[in-house]
Amino acid sequence: MILSLPPAAPTLAYGLARLRAEFPIVAEWAYLNHAGISPLARRVSAAMQSMLDASAWAFVDWGMERFRAFPEEARATVARLIHAAPNEIAWVQNTSIGLNLIAQSLPLQPGDNVLVCNMEFPSNVYPWLNLGRRGVEVRLLPPDGGGLSLAAVEAHADTRTRVVTTSAVQFLTGYRTDLAALGEFCRARNLYFVVDGIQSLGHIPMDVRAYHIDFLATGALKSLMGPPGQGFLYIRRERLEELQPVFAGPISVVDWEKWLDYNLTFRPEAARFEQGTYNWVGLAGMIEAIQMLLELGLENIDRWTCHLSGLLMEDLERHGYRLLSNRDPRYRSAIVSFAVPGAPEAAFERLKAARVMVAVREGYLRVSSHCYNTEEEIARICEVLGPARRKGMSS
Ligand SMILES: Cc1ncc(COP(=O)(O)O)c(C=O)c1O
Incomplete structure (x- = not known):
């Protein structure tokens, strides 16, 4: 069996813990809707x-x-x-x-x-x-x-x-x-x-x-x-x-x-x-x-958020979800959209109840990270949603 290893985490050029202290939202949410609206950092407020x-x-x-x-x-x-x-x-x-x-x-x-x-x-x-x-x-x-x-x-x-x-x-x-x-x-x-x-x-x-x-x-x-x-x-x-x-x-x-x-x-x-x-x-x-x-450095943010997107794409595919987003790293960004079986609003509500905020767009779930998000937060998506075909449905 060939083990598929997750992509190696890039060495972050900034301290994630210190950066997260800038964002009050992290205390309550795994916030992953930056393509909708971003939370303000304390220094911005x-x-x-x-x-x-x-x-x-x-x-x-x-x-x-x-x-x-x-x-x-x-x-x-x-x-x-x-x-x-x-x-x-x-x-x-x-x-x-x-x-x-x-x-x-x-x-x-x-x-x-x-x-x-x-x-x-x-x-x-x-x-x-x-x-x-x-x-x-x-x-x-x-x-x-x-x-x-x-x-x-x-x-x-x-x-x-x-x-x-x-x-x-x-x-x-x-x-x-x-x-x-x-x-x-x-x-x-x-x-x-x-x-x-x-x-x-x-x-x-x-x-x-x-x-x-x-x-x-x-x-x-x-x-x-x-x-x-x-x-x-x-x-x-x-x-x-x-x-x-x-x-x-x-x-x-x-x-x-x-x-x-x-x-x-x-x-x-x-x-x-x-x-x-x-x-x-x-x-x-x-x-x-x-x-x-x-x-923080735009190159550093890009590397980190694309790493998070890569992790999420692998996780989603492992759990049987169909990706809308392009897998090719050349076309990758901080946004990952995918199809869920049944109504996307129901999946959105399950995530929301678990304090994970994503978005529904055009019938897909859209996850969008930013500089302060963690691998653990990204992993929450599949932890909450579970396998796509759990109820015998296909995505
Ligand atoms: C690609 C793109 N352009 C523009 C907007 C919003 O435009 P505006 O700044 O005029 O509200 C959005 C909002 O979702 C967007 O995704």
């Missing part, structure tokens, strides 16, 4: 609380200079995360806003087409479908291995293709998109390459320059472990002048503090896509969360 405290005093003790400087200085932290320049970062509330801003501002003509996978989360589909009234065609490509592949893009692109858009990690299958290959394809043909980073940025190292990404949008609440309602948009500086900003507000323009000048000259950086007052509390939380992730 504290950063937001101190911004709230400053707010309670109208920032008078902070001083107006510091108040104004914070959103500007914060751009450098995001830039470091994705290997961009601070002036390529704009603040937005969420992924959908960022992607809509790009879709509406691109110089697309009737008859141009946009390529997107037909399993993409709707945040990255509706903004493009909404261009239909301008005669832009959206080509919904079949998934290949769990997401958008280069082969699918090659097969569906033609001379009128202008945009390739994809999530870096697919929300349901967890498919890790080959951004390098797609980016190179787009670069060679001068296509716009748009990426939704919400399921990857806090899990997997990102280099927008290396992947030739033109636009990247995200919210903070999932892989970035930040608060809901805060996100950012990256705009490659070489593409800025090709976009016609669809909105304009007081802070979109140069010399914006000359309130009554009404000089509609857009700022020379990505911030021209911002319109009005920022969310200081949300920004404080997102920046603190990104700092924490940078300290």
